[in-house]
Amino acid sequence: MEFGFTGEDEAFRAEARAWLAAHAGGAQDRRSWERTLGAAGWIGLGWSEPGYGNRTATLTQQVAWAEEYARSPAPPRSGHIGENLLAPTLIAHGTDQQKARFLPPVAAGAELxxxxxxxxxxxxxxxxxxxxxxxxxxxxxxxxxxxxxxxxxxxxxxxxxxxxxxxxxxxxxxxxxxxxxxxxxxxxxxxxxxxxxxxxxxxxxxxxxxxxxxxxxxxxxxxxGWRVAMSLLGFERGVSTLAQQIGFAEELGRVVRTALDTGAADDPVVRDRLVRQWAELRVMRWNALRTLGGSGDPGAPSVAKLLWAGWHQRLGELAMLVRGAAASAGPADWSPAVPYELDAFQHLFLFSRADTIYGGSDQVQRTIIAERVLGLPREPKG
Missing domain, CATH: 2.40.110.10 (Butyryl-CoA Dehydrogenase, subunit A, domain 2)
Structure with a gap:
């Protein structure tokens, strides 16, 4: 499968990078940032219909935007659910009146x-x-x-x-x-x-x-509602998966550097786990590109969820391992009266425990693959 960026795509990437460099560093609260994105037309790039205040972009340009956004200091998005879940669902199933009422405010970053x-x-x-x-x-x-x-x-x-x-x-x-x-x-x-x-x-x-x-x-x-709800879930994992992987790569890089600093990388078992994390991340990227390239695999979203959820959870465990005993301790000036902030590795470890549950648990993803892809008998309902 060929998945390359053309000269036009690279020009789009340069425009996105320049705009983010000029605006992302001064972002205020997340709601105001959504309005800033909307005013510049950066919300709704992947919608199949233009004309709601959004600009549209090719698939490769959407990937370029997502990657540049992930590399920028811009804050996490608050409008993801409206832009990437509700809007495509309205475009597919909504009336003209519903689209006219709800899509422009989403594109403007005005309604979350x-x-x-x-x-x-x-x-x-x-x-x-x-x-x-x-x-x-x-x-x-x-x-x-x-x-x-x-x-x-x-x-x-x-x-x-x-x-x-x-x-x-x-x-x-x-x-x-x-x-x-x-x-x-x-x-x-x-x-x-x-x-x-x-x-x-x-x-x-x-x-x-x-x-x-x-x-x-x-x-x-x-x-x-069931038909509409299931259609929406099909929009849940797409271009954003590649941007997510850039964040994963940055987290893995920090874990590797820490392993070198603490001497944990001298342990051959730890080195093996670090290499496996790197290799699995590359596999996830290739799988995502294959899916975006139009594989037509009905189980592709479930496969992607299984891959990244388990990978990220293992990374959290590895982050604690390479830190050693210090990973379990709070700051030196900790007091029971004043809750302390988790450091990046502690947050990664604790939050990633939920990765295999939210957004569809691993059990549900395996059931989808078994029934819809492999054609196995449906699981009995209790």
């Missing part, structure tokens, strides 16, 4: 989104969702009652796309709808941060108590 899928009893098994949406008989609204969990960025989102059960007598993937819900509904929506081992709270619980969603904001029509 979160995803209302997982529930306490329906995490990896999305077909078991219980959040209910009841149609108001004399009003153009659904009223939503239920709970979502592990909702990334819900504490700052303006909107949430919610998978809810609109047919009370339905089971499993039948009777579900994909609803667009405004988050600014005091008394009807409550967001509770989930404190993680790292001390941060990137994930949240979201409680809906009669929250409203307009009937015309049902994407794909009532009862078709």
């Amino acid at each position: 989104w979160c995803q209302g899928y997982s529930e306490p009893n329906a995490g990896s098994d999305l077909a078991g969702v219980r959040t209910a949406a009841v149609r108001e008989p004399r009003e153009p609204y659904y009223r939503i009652t239920g709970q979502k969990v592990w909702t990334s960025r819900a504490h700052e989102a303006d909107w949430c796309f919610v998978l809810a059960r609109t047919d009370p007598g339905s089971r499993r993937h039948h009777g579900l709808s994909f609803l667009l819900v405004p988050m600014d509904q005091p008394g009807r929506i409550e967001v509770r941060p989930i404190r993680q081992m790292t001390g941060t709270s990137d994930f949240n619980e979201v409680f809906f108590d009669g929250a409203r969603a307009r009937v015309e904001h049902s994407v794909g029509g009532e009862g078709n």
Whole structure:
């Protein structure tokens, strides 16, 4: 497979690098940064339709942008869910009115989104969702009652796309709808941060108590939520995987340098593990390029998730190993009264414990590969 960059791609890369160099260093808060990106047209490069305030780019140019962004000092993106998950789903399944209402604010960085899928009893098994949406008989609204969990960025989102059960007598993937819900509904929506081992709270619980969603904001029509939701998951892993790998390479580089500094690299077992991490990262890149090149493999997203989740978790373990006993200690001036910040390796180790769970657990990814690629019998449902 040929996956090269043309002269036009390199010119695009140079433009992206120059723009990021001029703007990324002075970025303020993440919401303001989204608006800065939107004003310059950098949001929505991969959308199949232009005209919503976004510029479009070829696949190789999208890769160039993602790589340059990962190398820049720009802050982590807050608009990823709206840009890379909701927008392609609306383009594929939304009405003209829905696209006209929601795509321009996403492209401008003016509205942020979160995803209302997982529930306490329906995490990896999305077909078991219980959040209910009841149609108001004399009003153009659904009223939503239920709970979502592990909702990334819900504490700052303006909107949430919610998978809810609109047919009370339905089971499993039948009777579900994909609803667009405004988050600014005091008394009807409550967001509770989930404190993680790292001390941060990137994930949240979201409680809906009669929250409203307009009937015309049902994407794909009532009862078709499962089809829309599964389509969205197909957009979840793409060009961003390559940018993620640049971050992985930088983390691996720091681990290697630390191993040399501490003398841990003198151990042949440690050296072998470092080489394996490097080789596996190269394999992940080649697999990602193969997938972007149009392999047509329905299991490709699951294979990619299995590869990077396990790799990153092993890197966290290796980072602690090469640091030695110092990896388990806090700062010298630590006091029980004052929580301390984790250093980079401690954060990597603790956060990566969740890599094989969030975004679809390893078990779910293997089930998808078994059933959809290998054609094995479906796993019995308890």
